[in-house]
Amino acid sequence: MSHHPLQSLTLALLIPTLLILSSLLSLLLLPLSIPYSLGLLRLPRSLTILTLPPTTLLYQTLTLLYSKLGLSSNISSINSVVSAISMLTPSSICSFIDEDIDDCVKKLPMLKTDFVCNLKYFNTGTLGLTPIQTLKSQTSLSLFTQLDPFTNYYITCLSLSTSIQATCAKYLDCAYDEVSFCNSTTKGLNLVWGGLKDGNYFKEDGRDIVLTSNQEHEGGRSGLNYLEKIGVCKVVVVDIPLDKNITAETILKAFCEKFQENPKRIKAILISHVSCISGVRNPVSELADLAHKNNALLIIDGAQGIGGLFVSVRSLNCDIYTASCQKWSLGPTSSGLLFVRKEVKRGMKVMEWNCGGSEGEDGVASFGSSFYTHSIGTNNEGIIYGLKRSIDYLSSYGYYTKNLEKYNLKIRDDFYRYFEKNICESDVVMLSPGVESDLKSPIVTISLGLKRSNLDCYSYLYEKGFVIKIVADNQCGSGIENAARFTFHGYNTREEGRELVDALKEFIEG
Structure with a gap:
């Protein structure tokens, strides 16, 4: 719907004015908001709005303003305005958002003072060190939400979800609607196996095959093993030798031989981007070519890949990539990402993606990656925002420049x-x-x-x-x-x- 010129001019003048006024009001009331946020001061319900950050005040004012001017109050359009303006807001005013990270690439190694741990830590493959800035942001946002759970979660946090999802899509190099939050690689893969099963990807006779290797993590294999147990498919393990002189040709030959044995029944390859056992970086792009040539999917367990290595799912040409972001991505525990290529996603039936939301295509719920959808309920806003902060942290040390x-x-x-x-x-x-x-x-x-x-x-x-x-x-x-x-x-x-x-x-x- 096009706006009347007078309406557009009114918005253009009022929005900066409202932002300035709300920022000044927040600064003037800072002595009031601090003891209130710590629980040392109680205010009448009608006055608690005075303790909100300016972006929240602006959001609520814009909603009212759009209504009074007879404009569409579509939440995404208001989110866009608030997100754009909040980029210009001094970070000290927004109590739940810490200082912005420099766009310039910092010199490695990372500063020891950025972390709580003082040990010489060589076990990132199990659990990485989370930057203090992530921990602060995660905790601050959760505390901020509790000042007024309804208002702050469903308005302020939802207004952040667009930028967070965009950050995660950039991190994987995929489309906005191809990335979903999950709490681990295992959970992501379990969603995949269940979605393929319920989408009738495997034939009913249970003779279709999924290839995998003998160097996979048990968590990554668990959902696949369950499908075999209930007769959905068969699992064939390809042996990758524990040899420091191993080559890509050796690995590809082993998988090619399996396709030659059963060219029509192999439906997918499950392989780690990086082996959690030997540290071998598997030739996944070449395996993708092999799989697609035989009308099969390439599914990557990326738990040991993204964060430590630069990852572009487009360059890898994979169909599915899932990762635990508490490892190499240095995110909060219980944070993870799942990429599913659009064409593959359409053939999958996953309850969490398809149970009655109204945000996505054809009335189907969105991909389950916001703080809240009808299909997945309420997510932990601190964890999701913390993941964004950790990705930003990696970016500041040259993740995207390799x-x-x-x-x-x-x-x-x-x-x-x-x-x-x-x-x-x-x-x-x-x-x-x-x-x-x-x-x-x-x-x-x-x-x-x-x-x-x-x-x-x-x-x-x-x-x-x-x-x-x-x-x-x-x-x-x-x-x-x-x-x-x-x-x-x-x-x-x-x-x-x-x-x-x-x-x-x-x-x-x-």
């Missing part, structure tokens, strides 16, 4: 070389690709042999201030035994990596 990935691989390579130079025990075996390999990642895994225990190694290193990961024996049939895993992210340094090798040498020779 500077962060290059740094992670650089300190990983230094550790690798220093390890091979200084640790010469014949039974201690390096399992991860070498520094010249195209399959290397920021993960390095070693086998400690039969003379010593990886649990003892963990304890010894922890006493010296290091945190590492011990790998479960024969995880997913990989054949791995008595192994330790080390991960390298932006907060690790070359010096720490060498100190870790020196401590390992002491343990191995001791």
Whole structure:
């Protein structure tokens, strides 16, 4: 609906005026809002609006103004106005939004003062360090919501959802409506398997096949194993050898042979972007070509990929990519992302995406990625906003320019070389690709042999201030035994990596 010129002029003049007035009012009432937010002061219901940030006051005023002028009060149009104007608002006025992050790329490594942890942390593959700014933003927004749960959640938080979803779509390099929030890689994949099953992607005879590897995480495999258990499909495991000299050709050949055996029945490949066991960066783009050539899907477990490596799902050419963002993305616990290509999404039936909302195409609920939809109910606003803050943090250290990935691989390579130079025990075996390999990642895994225990190694290193990961024996049939895993992210340094090798040498020779 087009606006009358007078209406547009009125809006153009009133909106900046309202923003300035609401900002000044917030500043004048700052001594009142602080004790109120801490619960030290009680106000009559009619006066609590005076403690709201200017963007919230502006939102409520705009809603009333649109109504009085006879304009459409579509929530998305008001959100756009508020989001655009809030970019110009001094961050100190909005109590729940911390300072903006510089667009310029900061010099790595990340500052130790950005984190609570003081240990030499080499276990990002299990759980990453969350920046203090993320923790502050997460907590501040949750506290702000509780000042007036209805008003602040359904108005202020919903007004943030558009920019948060846009950040996540950019992070994966996908369309806005192809990304969804989930709380883990496992949950994302379980939604996928259930959606494919209910969408009748697999034939009823239960003989369709999903290929996977012997180096997958149990959580990533759990939903698929369940489908096999109830007779929906069969799971065929492709063996990827634990060999530091492994090549992309070896992996592709193993999958090609399976397609040659059953060219018509293989419906999908489930593969990790980066193996949580050996740290091999699988040739997923080539596997996507192989899958699509045979009318199959490529489904990627990205738990060990995005954040430590730059990821573009468009470049990978995958159909589905899911990740736990509390690892390499440094997000809050229980944060994750799920990408499903539009064409694949249309053929899936997932209750959380399709149970009565009105926000999406053809009256179907949106993709489940906002703070709130009719289909998924109410999300934790602090976690979702915290994830955005962590993505912004990675961006400030060169995630999009690949500077962060290059740094992670650089300190990983230094550790690798220093390890091979200084640790010469014949039974201690390096399992991860070498520094010249195209399959290397920021993960390095070693086998400690039969003379010593990886649990003892963990304890010894922890006493010296290091945190590492011990790998479960024969995880997913990989054949791995008595192994330790080390991960390298932006907060690790070359010096720490060498100190870790020196401590390992002491343990191995001791």
